[in-house]
Amino acid sequence: MSDVLPQTDRLDEAVLAVPGVDTLYSAAPLVATVITTAVDALTRRPPSANSVLVSREKAGLSVAVKIGVTDGHAATEVCRRVHDAIVEHLHGHEEHEIAEVTVTVARIG
Known part of the structure; x- marks a missing residue:
């Protein structure tokens, strides 16, 4: 995946508004999450708040x-x-176009 899009803040809100959803977890791969957290800490920038990962693919948008x-x-x-x-x-x-939407349940209850 590449070219992460900026509208994921609003997608976080849209997903959290769905009845039955109580938590969002980072959809980025673990390595990317660790690197982003380290860069945020080193550069003293605020941590990335986006949990929904959106990227452009050849076939369209990919959302996780x-x-x-x-x-x-x-x-x-x-x-x-x-x-x-x-x-x-x-x-x-x-x-x-939306190529794929991947919804993973990380926790129930």
Whole structure:
């Protein structure tokens, strides 16, 4: 993946607004998260707040998100709602095709 896009702050809000989602985790690969955290600390810049990873691919936008699901909600249904919220948000703000949306459940309960 490449060319991370700036609208992920708003996507974080859109995902957190989905019923059943209570937490966002960084969707970036562990190595990238460690490097970004180190660079943030060394340069004294504020930590990156984005949890939803959006990048441009040849086929269109690629979106990845890791969520925590609350008790009382079916994880599969929450994932579908998160997918739909992301697609709706991007269609409302971008003129790009969406190649894929990956929703990973990192925690239930």
